[in-house]
Amino acid sequence: MGRKAEFEGNVSFDECSKEEYIKQMDDLLASHGLLEKFVYNTEIWNTVTGDDGLFVIKLDEDNIVKAKNVIVSVGRMGKPNKPGYKFPRAIRPRLNFNLSNVCNGEKVMIVGGGDTAGEYAYGLVELEDMQDCTVTLNYRKPTITRMNPMNTEMTTKYLDNGKLINKMGVDVEGVEVDGDPGEERVKVNFTDGTSEVYERVVYALGGTSPVDFLVNSKIDVGRWDEPLMDEKTMETNIKGLYTIGDVVTDQGSIALAFNHASYVMNDIVAKNK
Ligand SMILES: Cc1cc2nc3c(=O)[nH]c(=O)nc-3n(C[C@H](O)[C@H](O)[C@H](O)COP(=O)(O)OP(=O)(O)OC[C@H]3O[C@@H](n4cnc5c(N)ncnc54)[C@H](O)[C@@H]3O)c2cc1C
8 A cells, every 4th residue: 555564573574475474474383383372263252351360261162261461353354344235045155255165166256346355356366276266346336446556456457358357337236046945046136237146256345343342351442343442552441451453453454463463562571570
């Protein structure tokens, strides 16, 4: 976006592809013995303090983690923005908010006009193991106005050469089930009266504050349901409970999230001296 990312802590990365970035981070975590400490595929609902003053994080019925400090960095995509129309139950598995369920060979439509929509659309066109997909980009406006220059260039390139099917300048009115039970597809009805059947529709409409998580954790929130915290330390109204990254800002930057983490660690270290 033309903004220079200044890293203030010990962790940084060089500009690279998403895959290279994930590898860099995995290597870094592994080299510090942290990678195996991640608990994946586990949703937590809140974090509250127990009688002993430690935070309790419930992983499932049988497992809890206790911690002296907690950093909430749940982002915003746990609560993605959804369109106003209903999602019929039979096709809900085919209506997604990221690319993780897309299979090679599918006819996919990406909905949205921002950077995420652009990156999903041209990313899918470029992914080596998704070369048999047919990808359409749908945006209610006729031209790209909200993407950064690089994403605009990439998306435009594939729209122009036909690798990305252009369904811009028209909104989706609703979706309905097409096909027999067990073989349901998504029939998309557009506001110009046209319809098209897709195997998958991916909405890239951004996300909102995970206010339930914050309120259940007794974190004070502001006017836009954003968590309130001390901007120097990232500590919330609850001592030892911090919040960082996308959940506190809509500017969405890895460098910013890393810097937030650095402020927290400095505060924790200072308090434990
Ligand atoms: C398509 C796209 C491209 C981007 N490109 C760039 C880029 O090039 N450069 C850049 O700097 N930034 C980029 N960003 C922004 C960047 O990804 C974010 O700013 C950054 O990931 C924020 O990190 P985070 O940890 O705050 O949140 P996230 O990365 O969103 O991580 C939050 C994590 O918490 C998990 N979670 C949520 N709720 C719960 C729960 N209740 N229990 C357990 N886990 C939960 C989520 O599953 C997720 O794994 C991009 C974002 C998108 C969507």
